[in-house]
Amino acid sequence: MQRYFVPSTGWHKNEVILTGEDVHHITKVMRMKEDDEVLCCDPEGHVALCKIQELSPSEVTCSIVSWKDENHELPAQVTIVQGLPKGDKMELVIQKGTELGTHSFIPFEAERSIVKWDHKKAKKKVDRYQKIAKEASEQSHRNLVPEVKEIHSLHEIMDIGKEYDWALFAYEEEAKTDTYRSLQEVIPNIKPSQKVLLVIGPEGGFSEKEVEKLKQSNFNSVRLGPRILRTETAHAYFLSALSFQLEELG
Amino acid sequence: MQRYFVPSTGWHKNEVILTGEDVHHITKVMRMKEDDEVLCCDPEGHVALCKIQELSPSEVTCSIVSWKDENHELPAQVTIVQGLPKGDKMELVIQKGTELGTHSFIPFEAERSIVKWDHKKAKKKVDRYQKIAKEASEQSHRNLVPEVKEIHSLHEIMDIGKEYDWALFAYEEEAKTDTYRSLQEVIPNIKPSQKVLLVIGPEGGFSEKEVEKLKQSNFNSVRLGPRILRTETAHAYFLSALSFQLEELG
Numbered sequence: 001m002q003r004y005f006v007p008s009t010g011w012h013k014n015e016v017i018l019t020g021e022d023v024h025h026i027t028k029v030m031r032m033k034e035d036d037e038v039l040c041c042d043p044e045g046h047v048a049l050c051k052i053q054e055l056s057p058s059e060v061t062c063s064i065v066s067w068k069d070e071n072h073e074l075p076a077q078v079t080i081v082q083g084l085p086k087g088d089k090m091e092l093v094i095q096k097g098t099e100l101g102t103h104s105f106i107p108f109e110a111e112r113s114i115v116k117w118d119h120k121k122a123k124k125k126v127d128r129y130q131k132i133a134k135e136a137s138e139q140s141h142r143n144l145v146p147e148v149k150e151i152h153s154l155h156e157i158m159d160i161g162k163e164y165d166w167a168l169f170a171y172e173e174e175a176k177t178d179t180y181r182s183l184q185e186v187i188p189n190i191k192p193s194q195k196v197l198l199v200i201g202p203e204g205g206f207s208e209k210e211v212e213k214l215k216q217s218n219f220n221s222v223r224l225g226p227r228i229l230r231t232e233t234a235h236a237y238f239l240s241a242l243s244f245q246l247e248e249l250g
Numbered sequence: 251m252q253r254y255f256v257p258s259t260g261w262h263k264n265e266v267i268l269t270g271e272d273v274h275h276i277t278k279v280m281r282m283k284e285d286d287e288v289l290c291c292d293p294e295g296h297v298a299l300c301k302i303q304e305l306s307p308s309e310v311t312c313s314i315v316s317w318k319d320e321n322h323e324l325p326a327q328v329t330i331v332q333g334l335p336k337g338d339k340m341e342l343v344i345q346k347g348t349e350l351g352t353h354s355f356i357p358f359e360a361e362r363s364i365v366k367w368d369h370k371k372a373k374k375k376v377d378r379y380q381k382i383a384k385e386a387s388e389q390s391h392r393n394l395v396p397e398v399k400e401i402h403s404l405h406e407i408m409d410i411g412k413e414y415d416w417a418l419f420a421y422e423e424e425a426k427t428d429t430y431r432s433l434q435e436v437i438p439n440i441k442p443s444q445k446v447l448l449v450i451g452p453e454g455g456f457s458e459k460e461v462e463k464l465k466q467s468n469f470n471s472v473r474l475g476p477r478i479l480r481t482e483t484a485h486a487y488f489l490s491a492l493s494f495q496l497e498e499l500g
Contacts (some may be wrong), residue, residue: 003436012455031460053276065461072476072477082478092342094387096481096486099477099479099483100475100477100479100483100487101475101477109272111252124286139275139478139480140477140478140479140480141478142479151301151456182496182498183498183499184498184499187494188496188499213430222497225351225490225494225497225498226322227349227350227351227391227392228349228381228389228390228391229294229349229350229389229390230345230349230389233346233349233350233486234345236486236490237350237486237490237493237494238490239490240486240487240488240489240490240491240494241477241490241491241493241494241498243420243475243487243491244437244487244490244491244494245494246489247475247476248432248473248475249433249434249438
C-alpha cells in the first residue's frame, strides 16, 4: 500500500490532511478515489491506515482507520557523513542509504572533494536530496524519513562526533594502527539504542591532515572488507552488515 | 599501484605482454614509462609485481619482478542472477557487485522484466558489462574478474541451481513459509569453499509462477532485512553481510 510522510501540521484528531506534492501523487499518479486506503506516517514514525474521505486539487483529507504496529527502522541510529563525491553519486548514496536504514546524512566538504558547493546553491541541493530521501523512504516502507543536513566542515564533524556512541571513519589503509578497530570489534557491539557516525572520504580519500584530526578527535578507523570500495559503495557495506547483525541475527 | 588483468596468452616465462585497451591505459591515461611498475593478475588470480620493459603502440612488455601473496577474493563463490532491471541499473549492479566480491553475474529475463533484450544485441550488452566488471575489478584490487554470463531463462536457472551448495532467491513476502530461510540460518553457515546462487527479481518482483518454480527446484527464499530494497540494491545487502561474516568476523 502507498505510504505518505505527513508533517505534524497535517495531523488532526481523527483526520490526516495531505497537501503539496502528495496530493499530486495521490490524484494524478496513483489516481486514487474516495474510500481508497493509504498509509500515513507521522513525524515520530507511527503508521496509520487511512481512508480517503475527500479529494481537492490542494488537499486530500483522510480518516484514520487504525494504527499499525510496524517498525522498519534500523534499531541503531546511523549518520552517514559523505565526502562530496563527483557527479550524481551523492544522490545514489542518499537513495541507497535510505533504503538501507540511514538515520541522517551529512554532506562533507573534504579536502580532496573535487566538487565544491556554491553556498548559494547548497540549500537547493539539500532540498533535492531531502526529496530523494522521502521518496526512497516511501518505497522502502520506512517509518521515518532520514534528515539530510547542511554541508559540514571537518571541524563541525569533529565537534558533533562527541555526541555519538561510535565515531568512525572508513579508512582501509589504516589497518593495524592504534586507532584502528576491526569491524568485528565494532558491529557486534553496537547496541540498538546507540548512535553511530560514519565518515566516508570522497573519491581521492582523506588527506593526511584529515586523518590526523579525526584521530585526535577520538574517531576510530574501520575497514569495510578487503576490497577497495568506491566512495559511493562504502555506506552500503556498513549499513548492510549492521542490519544483518541487528535485524537478522538479532 | 595500477593493476591489469592479463589473459593467459599474455603470460610468458618471465614476461607479461599487455595488449589492446590496457596499452592505451598504460601509455595514454597513466602515461607510464619504462621501469614503471604495475601489478598483473593472471586468470587464476595470482598477482605479479611487474616492471615495464618496452612500450609500443600495440603492446607493453613487462618483466615479472616478484609474485605477491595477496588475495582479495570473497572466499565463497557468489553468483548473482539479476532480473533485468530498467535503464542502466544493470551496470550499477555489475559495478557494485564486482566491488563487493561477486564471482559471476547472470542476467535473467524475468516475467516482469520490462526491458526485453533483443537477442542480436545481447552479446554487445554482455561485452559491455564484462568491461565494467574488469574496470571495477582493477579499481577494487580484486584478483579475478567476475564473469558476466549470457542471459538465462528461468528454466536454465532452475537447472544450474543444482550445481550450487546454496540456491537462494530474495523474496521478502515469503517469510514464514516452509521454503523460507532466515538470513541467520544462511549467512553464518556458508563455508568459504561453497558456491552460492542468489536470484533477484526485477522492479516488479517475481511472478507467482516463478516463485512456484523456484520452490519446486529447491531454491530457498531469503529476506534481506526488514526494509523493501530496490532490485539494484539487493545484491549489495547480501554480499556485504556475507563479506562481513567471512572476511571480517571470520
